[in-house]
Structures are given as C-alpha cells and as structure tokens.
Amino acid sequence: xxxxxxVINFKSYMESxxxxxxxxxxxAEKVSEDTGITIVVAPTFVDIVKVKENVxxxxxxxxxxxxxxxxxxxxxxxxxxxxxxxxGIIINHSEYQxxxxxxxxLIKMARSKNMETITCTNNIDxxxxxxxxxxxxxxxxxxxxxxxEISVSRARPEVIENSVKMVENINKNIRVLCGAGVKNSxxxxxxxxxxxxxxxxxxxxVKAKNTEAAIxxxxxxxxx
Amino acid sequence: xxxxxxVINFKSYMESxxxxxxxxxxxAEKVSEDTGITIVVAPTFVDIVKVKENVxxxxxxxxxxxxxxxxxxxxxxxxxxxxxxxxGIIINHSEYQxxxxxxxxLIKMARSKNMETITCTNNIDxxxxxxxxxxxxxxxxxxxxxxxEISVSRARPEVIENSVKMVENINKNIRVLCGAGVKNSxxxxxxxxxxxxxxxxxxxxVKAKNTEAAIxxxxxxxxx
Amino acid sequence: xxxxxxVINFKSYMESxxxxxxxxxxxAEKVSEDTGITIVVAPTFVDIVKVKENVxxxxxxxxxxxxxxxxxxxxxxxxxxxxxxxxGIIINHSEYQxxxxxxxxLIKMARSKNMETITCTNNIDxxxxxxxxxxxxxxxxxxxxxxxEISVSRARPEVIENSVKMVENINKNIRVLCGAGVKNSxxxxxxxxxxxxxxxxxxxxVKAKNTEAAIxxxxxxxxx
Amino acid sequence: xxxxxxVINFKSYMESxxxxxxxxxxxAEKVSEDTGITIVVAPTFVDIVKVKENVxxxxxxxxxxxxxxxxxxxxxxxxxxxxxxxxGIIINHSEYQxxxxxxxxLIKMARSKNMETITCTNNIDxxxxxxxxxxxxxxxxxxxxxxxEISVSRARPEVIENSVKMVENINKNIRVLCGAGVKNSxxxxxxxxxxxxxxxxxxxxVKAKNTEAAIxxxxxxxxx
Numbered sequence: 029x030x031x032x033x034x035v036i037n038f039k040s041y042m043e044s045x046x047x048x049x050x051x052x053x054x055x056a057e058k059v060s061e062d063t064g065i066t067i068v069v070a071p072t073f074v075d076i077v078k079v080k081e082n083v084x085x086x087x088x089x090x091x092x093x094x095x096x097x098x099x100x101x102x103x104x105x106x107x108x109x110x111x112x113x114x115x116g117i118i119i120n121h122s123e124y125q126x127x128x129x130x131x132x133x134l135i136k137m138a139r140s141k142n143m144e145t146i147t148c149t150n151n152i153d154x155x156x157x158x159x160x161x162x163x164x165x166x167x168x169x170x171x172x173x174x175x176x177e178i179s180v181s182r183a184r185p186e187v188i189e190n191s192v193k194m195v196e197n198i199n200k201n202i203r204v205l206c207g208a209g210v211k212n213s214x215x216x217x218x219x220x221x222x223x224x225x226x227x228x229x230x231x232x233x234v235k236a237k238n239t240e241a242a243i244x245x246x247x248x249x250x251x252x
Numbered sequence: 253x254x255x256x257x258x259v260i261n262f263k264s265y266m267e268s269x270x271x272x273x274x275x276x277x278x279x280a281e282k283v284s285e286d287t288g289i290t291i292v293v294a295p296t297f298v299d300i301v302k303v304k305e306n307v308x309x310x311x312x313x314x315x316x317x318x319x320x321x322x323x324x325x326x327x328x329x330x331x332x333x334x335x336x337x338x339x340g341i342i343i344n345h346s347e348y349q350x351x352x353x354x355x356x357x358l359i360k361m362a363r364s365k366n367m368e369t370i371t372c373t374n375n376i377d378x379x380x381x382x383x384x385x386x387x388x389x390x391x392x393x394x395x396x397x398x399x400x401e402i403s404v405s406r407a408r409p410e411v412i413e414n415s416v417k418m419v420e421n422i423n424k425n426i427r428v429l430c431g432a433g434v435k436n437s438x439x440x441x442x443x444x445x446x447x448x449x450x451x452x453x454x455x456x457x458v459k460a461k462n463t464e465a466a467i468x469x470x471x472x473x474x475x476x
Numbered sequence: 477x478x479x480x481x482x483v484i485n486f487k488s489y490m491e492s493x494x495x496x497x498x499x500x501x502x503x504a505e506k507v508s509e510d511t512g513i514t515i516v517v518a519p520t521f522v523d524i525v526k527v528k529e530n531v532x533x534x535x536x537x538x539x540x541x542x543x544x545x546x547x548x549x550x551x552x553x554x555x556x557x558x559x560x561x562x563x564g565i566i567i568n569h570s571e572y573q574x575x576x577x578x579x580x581x582l583i584k585m586a587r588s589k590n591m592e593t594i595t596c597t598n599n600i601d602x603x604x605x606x607x608x609x610x611x612x613x614x615x616x617x618x619x620x621x622x623x624x625e626i627s628v629s630r631a632r633p634e635v636i637e638n639s640v641k642m643v644e645n646i647n648k649n650i651r652v653l654c655g656a657g658v659k660n661s662x663x664x665x666x667x668x669x670x671x672x673x674x675x676x677x678x679x680x681x682v683k684a685k686n687t688e689a690a691i692x693x694x695x696x697x698x699x700x
Numbered sequence: 701x702x703x704x705x706x707v708i709n710f711k712s713y714m715e716s717x718x719x720x721x722x723x724x725x726x727x728a729e730k731v732s733e734d735t736g737i738t739i740v741v742a743p744t745f746v747d748i749v750k751v752k753e754n755v756x757x758x759x760x761x762x763x764x765x766x767x768x769x770x771x772x773x774x775x776x777x778x779x780x781x782x783x784x785x786x787x788g789i790i791i792n793h794s795e796y797q798x799x800x801x802x803x804x805x806l807i808k809m810a811r812s813k814n815m816e817t818i819t820c821t822n823n824i825d826x827x828x829x830x831x832x833x834x835x836x837x838x839x840x841x842x843x844x845x846x847x848x849e850i851s852v853s854r855a856r857p858e859v860i861e862n863s864v865k866m867v868e869n870i871n872k873n874i875r876v877l878c879g880a881g882v883k884n885s886x887x888x889x890x891x892x893x894x895x896x897x898x899x900x901x902x903x904x905x906v907k908a909k910n911t912e913a914a915i916x917x918x919x920x921x922x923x924x
Contacts, residue, residue, distance in 0.1 A: 040328065042321040046335025073297035074332045091326025097266040099455065102315025102348040104264065108298045111270025120800065124326040127797040128829060129822045150801045153833055157800060160828040160870075198832075231323065349575040352568065352605060353598045374577045380608040381576060384646075385601055422608075488776065490769040494783025521745035522780045539774025545714040547903065550763025550796040552712065556746045559718025572774040679771065 029086060031203060032250045033226035034243070035068040035146060035167070036233050037090060037118065038075075044234040049075035050082045052233070055240045057083040065247045066226075070118055073104050077112045086115040088146065092138075094130035106137045116144035118228075120158075122169050128157075135163045146228065148207055155191045159198040166195060167207035167228040179215045185222055192223030216249025226250075253310060255427060256474045257450035258467070259292040259370060259391070260457050261314060261342065262299075268458040273299035274306045276463055281307040283467045289474050290450075291467070294342055297328050301336045310339040312370065316362075318354035330361045340368035342452075344382075346393050352381075359387045370452065372431055379415045383422040390419060391431035391452040403439045409446055416447030440473025450474075477534060479651060480698045481674035482691070483516040483594060483615070484681050485538060485566065486523075492682040497523035498530045500681070503688045505531040513695045514674075518566055521552050525560045534563040536594065540586075542578035554585045564592035566676075568606075570617050576605075583611050594676065596655055603639045607646040614643060615655035615676040627663045633670055640671030664697025674698075701758060703875060704922045705898035706915070707740040707818060707839070708905050709762060709790065710747075716906040721747035722754045724905070727912045729755040737919045738898075742790055745776050749784045758787040760818065764810075766802035778809045788816035790900075792830075794841050800829075807835050818900065820879055827863045831870040838867060839879035839900040851887045857894055864895030888921025898922075 036056060038044035044052060049071040060067040070088040071079045080087045093103040109117065119134050120126045126134070131147060138145045147163040149155040150171055158166055168191050170184060192204045203225035210216055210227045219227060229246065236242035260280060262268035268276060273295040284291040294312040295303045304311045317327040333341065343358050344350045350358070355371060362369045371387040373379040374395055382390055392415050394408060416428045427449035434440055434451045443451055453470065460466035484504060486492035492500060497519040508515040518536040519527045528535045541551040557565065567582050568574045574582070579595060586593045594613040597603040606614055616639050618632060640652045651673035658664055658675045667675055677694065684690035708728060710716035716724060721743040732739040742760040743751045752759045765775040781789065791806050792798045798806070803819060810817045819835040821827040822843055830838055840863050842856060864876045875897035882888055882899045891899055901918065908914035 037325060040319070040321055040324045040332060042331065045321060045329070045332040072328055072332055073326075074301060074328055074336065077298060077302055089326075095264070097264055097269060100264045100347055101261060101342070101345040101454075102297075102313075104296055104298055105269070107266065108264060108269040108296055112298065112302075118325070121325040123324055125799040125801060128792065128800045128803065128826055129797060131800065132823070132826050132829070151804070154800055154804050156832040157804070157829040160832060161825055230325075344576065349577060351573040352576045352579065352602055353573060355576065356599070356602050356605070375580070377609055378576055378580050381580070381605040384604040384608060485773060488767070488769055488772045488780060490779065493769060493777070493780040520776055520780055521774075522748060522776055522784065525746060526749055537774075543712070545712055545717060548712045548795055549709060549790070549793040549902075550745075550761075552744055552746055553717070555714065556712060556717040556744055560746065566773070569773040571772055678773075 029066050029068070029144070031066070031225040032220060033066040033068055033205070034246055034250065035088070035205065035226065035228040036070065036243070037121070037228060037230040038069065038071045038234055039090070039123070039230050040072050041231070041234050045072055045075060049079050052239055053079045053083045053085070053087070056243055057085045059240065059243045059247055060085050063247050065250050067243070067247070068116070076109070076114060080112055080114060088116040088118055089114055090118050090121065091124050092117045092119070092134055094126065094133045106134070106141055106143065110141045110143065114143065116146065119145050119147045119163065121148045122150060122171065131158065132161050135161050146205065152187065152191050152194060156194050156198060159195045159202055162199055163202065165203050165205055167205040169207035170209070173209035179209045179211060182215070182218065183209065185218070188219060188222040188224050210246070213245045213249035216246050217251070220250060253290045253292070253368070255290070255449040256444060257290040257292055257429070258470055258474065259294065259312070259429065259450065259452040261345070261452060261454040262293065262295045262458055263314070263347070263454050264296050265455070265458050269296055269299060273303050276458065277303045277307045277309070279464045280467055281309045283464065283471055284309050287471050289471045291471070292340070300333070300338060304336055304338060312340040312342055313338055314342050314345065315348050316341045316343070316358055318350065318357045330358070330365055330367065334365045334367065338367065340370065343369050343371045343387065345372045346374060346395065355382065356385050359385050370429065376411065376415050376418060380418050380422060383419045383426055386423055387426065389427050389429055391429040393431035394433070397433035403433045403435060406439070406442065407433065409442070412443060412446040412448050434470070437469045437473035440470050444474060477514050477516070477592070479514070479673040480668060481514040481516055481653070482694055482698065483536070483653065483674065483676040484518065485569070485676060485678040486517065486519045486682055487538070487678050488520050489679070489682050493520055493523060497527050500687055501527045501531045501533070504691055505533045507688065507691045507695055508533050511695050513698050515691070515695070516564070524557070524562060528560055528562060536564040536566055537562055538566050538569065539572050540565045540567070540582055542574065542581045554582070554589055554591065558589045558591065562591065564594065567593050567595045567611065569596045570598060570619065579606065580609050583609050594653065600635065600639055600642060604642050604646060607643045607650055610647055611650065613651050613653055615653040617655035618657070621657035627657045627659060630663070630666065631657065633666070636667060636670040636672050658694070661693045661697035664694050668698060701738045701740070701816070703738070703897040704892060705738040705740055705877070706918055706922065707760070707877065707898065707900040708742065709793070709900060709902040710741065710743045710906055711762070711795070711902050712744050713903070713906050717744055717747060721751050724911055725751045725755045725757070728915055729757045731912065731915045731919055732757050735919050737922050739915070739919070740788070748781070748786060752785055760788040760790055761786055762790050762793065763796050764789045764791070764806055766798065766805045778806070778813055778815065782813045782815065786815065788818065791817050791819045791835065793820045794822060794843065803830065804833050807833050818877065824859065824863055824866060828866050828870060831867045831874055834871055835874065837875050837877055839877040841879035842881070845881035849883070851881045851883060854887070854890065855881065857890070860891060860894040860896050882918070885917045885921035888918050892922060
C-alpha cells in the first residue's frame with residue numbers, strides 16, 4: 029500500500045457495527061479517492077464481507093485466530109478471510125493481545141497468503157521484539173495514551189521517534205504507525221514529522237459527529 | 253423453532269469456510285424444504301452474513317463474545333449479529349468454553365434480542381447447572397465421544413436419558429439436543445427415543461463425501 | 477467446619493504476602509480461639525505452606541488449576557495442595573473466573589480429597605447454577621458491590637435473602653456466604669439475619685490499620 | 701550463575717510435587733556440590749518455599765503472573781517470590797505461554813528485584829524477538845521435540861547453532877539453553893558444542909527411576 033496510510037479500526041461500537049460499517053467505509057473510500065491518501069477500514073468479522081463487497085479501499089480484519097482450518101468452533105482463521113479477498117489483519121491490538129508464538133504464526137501465515145499485517149505494540153522494547161518478526165506495519169499504542177485526550181506526538185514524541193529509529197535498525201521494510209494519542213490534523217502532521225508512516229485511529233472517527241469531516245481532518249495532516 | 257432440529261456446526265474446516273459455507277447451507281435448506289424438518293446452519297462469523305443472505309433456514313453463530321457494544325477490537329457482540337438477522341447462537345461449545353458468568357450474560361442478552369441459544373455441556377451435572385440459566389436448547393457433548401466413532405445413544409444412552417429427565421425437572425421449556433456420538437439415522441432415531449429433541453453435528457456432514465446424502469440420512473432418523 | 481465462618485481472602489496485596497501472611501494468620505487464629513468463631517485464611521500459593529505450618533485454623537487456597545498431576549508448568553493441582561494438608565479451595569473468585577466444566581471438575585476433585593470448596597457467584601441465576609454442582613459453600617459477590625463502600629445487606633438485601641432460599645430449594649447442604657459489601661459488625665449481623673452462614677472478606681481485614689480490631693469487629697457481628 | 705547450567709523443571713507431576721520436591725532438590729544439590737556444575741530446581745508455587753528452605757542451590761519459579769501486588773485472587777506476583785528469596789523465574793514456558801507485553805513486564809520486574817529469568821521460545825524468529833527484551837537466559841523448545849524421543853542436537857542441530865548466533869548478534873549477555881530433545885550426556889555434550897550454555901529438562905529427571913543417576917548423566921555431558 030502507498031504510504032502514508034490512515035487505518036480506521038471500527039472496534040465493535042454501536043456506531044460502527046452492522047450497516048453503519050458499510051456507510052463509514054463508503055465515506056472513507058470517497059475521501060481516499062478525493063485526496064489520493066490510502067485509507068484502510070477494519071470492521072468486525074461479521075461485517076467484513078459486506079464492507080469488502082461495497083468498497084474498493086483496503087479492508088483489514090481486527091484480528092485472526094492463530095490456527096489452521098479445522099475443528100475449531102467460533103474461531104476465524106486467515107484462510108477464511110482470504111476466501112473473501114480481505115487485504116490484511118491487525119494483530120495483537122491492546123484489546124486482543126496474543127502470545128508471542130501466535131503473533132509469529134499469524135505474521136507468517138498472512139504473508140504466505142499475500143495479506144499484510146499491522147502488529148500493535150505497547151512500548152519501545154516490545155516494538156523492537158516485534159520488528160524481529162517482520163510484519164509489514166507496527167502500530168505503537170502506549171497504554172497511557174489510549175482513549176485519552178493527550179497527543180502522543182506532543183506528550184511523548186520520543187516514543188515515536190525512537191521506535192522509528194530502532195525499527196529501522198532491525199528491518200528497514202517495516203513501517204511504523206502511530207496508534208494512539210492522535211486527535212486532529214496537527215497531531216497527524218507531527219507524527220509524520222517524527223517518522224511515522226501513518227496512523228491507526230478508532231473512536232476519533234467512529235464516534236465523530238461528522239464522520240467525513242473527521243476523516244478529512246486527519247488526512248489533511250498527511251499533507252494531502 | 254419446530255422440533256426436532258438438526259443443527260450443523262460448520263466449525264472452521266477447509267470444507268466449510270468461504271463460498272462452500274453457502275453451498276452447504278443451500279443443500280441443508282433444500283433437504284429441510286423437502287422433508288419439513290428444521291435444519292439450522294452455523295457458519296463462521298466471517299461467512300455468516302453471506303449465508304443468511306442466501307438461505308431462509310435458521311442461521312446461528314458458533315459463538316458470541318460476552319460484551320456490550322463498545323471499545324472491543326476483534327470481538328463480536330450479539331447486537332452485531334442481530335443487525336444482520338442472525339437467528340441464534342451456540343454458546344460454550346467444547347472448543348470455546350466460557351466462564352459461567354459469561355454464559356449467563358449471553359443467554360440473557362440473546363433472549364432480550366429474541367435470539368435463541370444452544371448452550372453446550374459436557375456431563376449431567378453441568379447440564380443441570382446450565383438448565384438453571386434457561387437457554388432454549390442444551391446440547392450435551394460427553395468429551396469422550398467428541399469426534400470419535402462411538403455412538404452416544406448406544407455406548408452411553410443413560411447420559412441422554414438422565415439429562416432429559418434432569419432438565420425436565422428444572423425447566424420444562426428447555427430442549428435437550430444430542431451433541432456428540434451421532435453418525436447415522438440409526439443413532440438419530442435412538443437419540444430421539446431417549447428423549448432428545450434434535451442433534452448437533454459437525455464433521456459428519458461437513459466432511460462427508462456427499463453432503464446431501466449425509467444430511468438426508470440424519471434427517472431420516474428424525475422420522476421424516 | 478462449624479458455622480458461621482469468617483473467610484479472609486489475602487489476595488496478593490503487599491500487606492498480605494510473604495511473612496506478613498503468617499502474621500495475619502496468627503492474629504486470625506488468636507481471635508478464633510478467643511471467640512470460638514471459625515476463621516479461615518486464604519493466602520497465596522507461595523505463602524500457603526508456611527501459613528499452614530504456623531496456624532491450626534483452616535487454610536484455604538485462593539484457586540486451584542483444573543488439572544490432574546502431570547506435564548503442566550506453572551500450574552497448581554489439588555493433589556499438590558492436599559500434600560501439605562491444605563483444607564479447602566476458593567473457586568471461581570470474580571478475579572479468577574473459570575469455565576463451568578472446570579468448576580465442576582474442581583468441586584468433584586476437592587470432594588474426593590476431603591477438601592471443601594467455596595465457589596463464588598455473581599448473581600442469583602449463577603448461584604442457582606452453581607448450587608447444582610454441590611459445593612460446600614457458595615459466596616455471592618454482586619459485581620457492583622465489590623471493593624465499594626455499599627453494604628450488600630443494606631443496599632441489596634434481597635440478593636442474599638433470595639439466594640439463600642433458592643439454594644435451599646436445590647440443595648440444603650450448601651451454605652451461602654456473603655462475599656461483598658460487608659464492612660463492619662452491623663453488616664455482618666444483617667447478613668446473618670438474611671440467612672447467610674458467614675462472610676468472605678479481603679481488603680477490609682488485609683488493609684486495615686489494626687488487623688486484630690478489624691477481625692474482632694466482623695466476628696462480633698456473628699454473635700460471638 | 702556460573703555456566704553451564706542444568707535447569708530441572710519439576711512441572712506438576714505426581715513424582716515431583718509435595719515432599720518429593722524437596723527430595724529431588726536435595727539430590728540435585730548433592731550432585732551440584734560433587735561436580736561443581738550449577739543446578740537449578742524449579743518446583744511448583746506451593747512447594748517452592750519449602751524447597752528453598754531445604755537447599756542452597758538456586759530455586760526458580762515455573763511462572764509468575766504479570767501483575768504488581770494488589771487485588772488479584774489466586775495469582776502470584778514477583779514480589780511474593782522475592783519475599784522468600786526465590787532466585788529466578790521461568791517465563792513463557794510452552795505450557796504457559798504469555799502475551800508479549802507480559803513477557804516484557806516480567807523480565808523488567810524480575811531484573812528490578814535482582815532475579816534472573818529464563819524465557820522460553822519455540823523457534824528462531826521468536827528467539828530473536830525475545831532477545832530484544834534481554835532476559836538473562838533463553839531456552840529454546842522446538843514444539844516438535846517436546847516430550848519426544850528425538851534429540852534436538854542430532855535431529856535439528858541448526859536450531860541451536862543459529863539461535864546462538866542470532867542471539868549473540870542482538871545481545872551478547874544472553875545465554876541460550878537447549879530446552880527440548882535432551883535425553884542423555886551425549887545430547888548434552890553436543891548441545892554444548894553447538895553453543896548452548898546449559899539445558900532445561902523435566903520428565904527426563906523427574907520421571908527417571910533413579911533420579912541421581914539421571915542428573916549425574918546429564919551433568920557428565922557438561923564436562924564435569
């Protein structure tokens with residue numbers, strides 16, 4: 029995918045599940061077409077196929093279970109996502125953390141199916157560890173900033189700056205995303221200056237009164 | 253739903269995910285229409301909306317996460333399933349067991365949305381415990397019979413017989429299903445004689461060489 | 477054990493781990509000897525053998541893993557607790573909830589070793605479900621009262637009263653304990669009047685400035 | 701600790717819990733004194749304090765929960781182990797795998813208490829990831845060799861050899877242990893030649909008919 033990227037994690041908010049997932053995705057698609065900026069949407073497992081049918085921007089899953097196809101009830105394997113053309117997977121989100129061996133399994137399995145992964149991390153050391161597993165993207169979410177009002181690029185700019193440097197030392201192909209503490213175009217702009225190649229957002233878009241305005245504001249910070 | 257019922261759990265087998273989930277569901281629908289027997293299909297979260305769009309028989313989820321809508325990444329709440337008209341939920345399958353407080357939450361939440369639940373249990377005592385939570389269906393899966401060649405109705409008929417009696421004493425509205433050790437119409441017939449109101453199967457149908465023949469054979473045991 | 481009982485869950489507070497676990501236990505033993513009221517202490521796995529060596533009041537574990545002895549690293553089976561004479565086990569505490577099949581396994585395994593279990597529940601329906609599994613004690617902890625300032629016997633007396641009735645209908649041998657919202661002798665007295673046969677406390681004793689005074693106050697409510 | 705090291709994971713086998721944990725530990729201590737080779741014992745949480753009281757060789761826990769002291773029932777924090785002088789902790793064993801953020805937490809917490817950690821890994825990539833978190837020891841347990849009859853140093857010598865090289869590139873202070881597929885002194889000798897600084901064993905010692913002979917045989921391979 030062309031960088032920078034704006035990744036919208038729908039989580040499972042009342043505002044983003046069911047048919048509303050399609051609506052938000054269509055708005056994201058429209059802004060992406062207008063501005064040329066890559067926008068990725070990540071709806072729930074249940075909504076994901078309908079979203080994929082309705083938009084042409086990349087669609088990622090919020091998670092995948094670290095299993096091969098088989099006798100697993102209630103689980104979603106990567107093959108099942110690939111069947112419907114899903115483009116990639118968010119792995120190890122702070123709300124769905126995984127064992128290290130599972131993260132390794134998922135990154136390799138996704139790569140074998142030509143699907144990209146965004147692996148989430150919570151600090152610089154964990155970011156370095158994950159970099160050794162070579163996901164396409166790493167999204168840093170310092171826990172103290174998740175869901176809060178503080179901007180990562182202002183309050184803790186060194187987390188992004190150092191993570192970008194550390195990851196570059198380990199594997200130049202990995203792109204670092206800023207995964208928390210981004211509220212507006214100013215934050216986005218600053219995150220880009222610090223070396224991040226995009227951002228991962230959720231409530232800032234999903235719970236916005238005006239979805240399109242919220243997406244456009246973030247994209248503006250990417251120098252569209 | 254009219255009893256008896258045949259519930260087909262697709263799990264996440266290679267043979268039952270993606271577009272193949274729709275194909276199996278259409279076959280199940282056809283047999284149901286031909287015979288008048290209620291057949292429920294339970295595809296993965298990813299396939300479930302496409303299956304629902306393509307058939308008119310009841311479609312159940314294999315699981316739901318015990319949460320309200322909100323900031324949960326990678327999870328599926330009941331509201332999200334209701335959005336697409338999903339009819340019910342399998343809860344506490346032996347491959348995805350839950351805490352007792354979570355089972356209680358899910359049964360109540362499903363009922364409030366007019367969705368039915370099939371709660372799985374592993375022995376008579378657990379069956380009695382779950383009966384106190386009043387799900388619409390309880391499917392008994394003695395662990396020693398899961399995936400094996402032994403028939404529950406022949407090897408351990410007392411498990412079904414006693415469970416049916418015990419559940420009746422606690423709550424007459426709950427229907428007991430036989431959830432393991434059912435391979436053919438003879439097994440089904442015997443399970444019905446022992447008091448069960450239907451069966452829950454998986455690989456017997458999903459991995460059958462001839463899906464339609466496998467379904468027809470099971471339905472035959474229901475006195476169609 | 478002679479009722480009523482006061483069960484002190486040490487959790488893993490800084491104030492109750494290591495040698496302090498022995499000190500608190502000795503104070504509890506002294507009060508028990510002075511008053512004749514049964515007091516149970518529940519220290520961490522690490523502290524439990526040293527506590528058992530130092531006091532003669534009943535010592536319970538805060539949890540046990542639902543496994544037989546075998547190739548399990550980092551786990552504690554019931555046999556291992558029995559080896560050192562531990563008297564019983566708290567099961568399914570709100571901070572360590574278990575699958576229903578695991579609760580059933582643990583209650584049966586403990587009974588086969590002549591160890592008693594206190595199974596925790598979060599509401600009346602779950603209490604009824606657990607009553608079918610026949611633990612010696614059920615401790616009700618309504619989640620909205622845990623760790624708070626509200627007294628269960630004043631704010632929600634019907635939870636205790638109805639639970640006691642419901643449990644009695646299912647199994648007369650089970651004793652109901654009040655597991656949250658008990659702060660002082662008045663609360664204890666009220667809980668007893670409502671039919672509970674004891675209480676389960678933690679921070680109220682462990683974090684008290686004067687441990688002995690805190691224990692004596694609670695015991696006073698038991699009509700010592 | 702002086703290398704090489706022999707680490708004996710007691711797991712929770714019938715043969716190694718309760719007072720038998722003390723007996724095995726005393727045998728290990730005797731062999732260590734006779735040969736000068738460092739031997740570490742890792743009993744269950746329940747047995748660990750009694751073992752520590754009875755031997756002067758290093759005693760490690762098989763696990764620790766990634767929490768600070770507080771309101772956690774049934775959990776064991778590092779502070780609680782430190783209280784009794786426990787020397788170190790096995791982390792992320794294949795039978796008790798952890799989230800990556802939890803491994804990071806535990807390594808840092810243990811270091812702050814002057815306790816060493818042995819972090820287990822399942823392949824070379826995960827080994828590299830864990831090396832970035834700087835535990836004192838990494839024990840490699842390729843899943844296909846655990847509990848089997850195949851020797852890692854013969855069947856897959858490159859796993860050890862490459863892991864040692866990779867870890868050295870990332871952090872020269874980390875010592876690599878061979879954690880599976882070691883049955884006798886020949887295997888141990890070969891593992892040392894391939895660069896490992898010790899081994900982690902379990903059933904080979906715990907379930908041996910003659911514990912002392914089994915330990916002496918392994919130690920012999922370390923060039924005692």
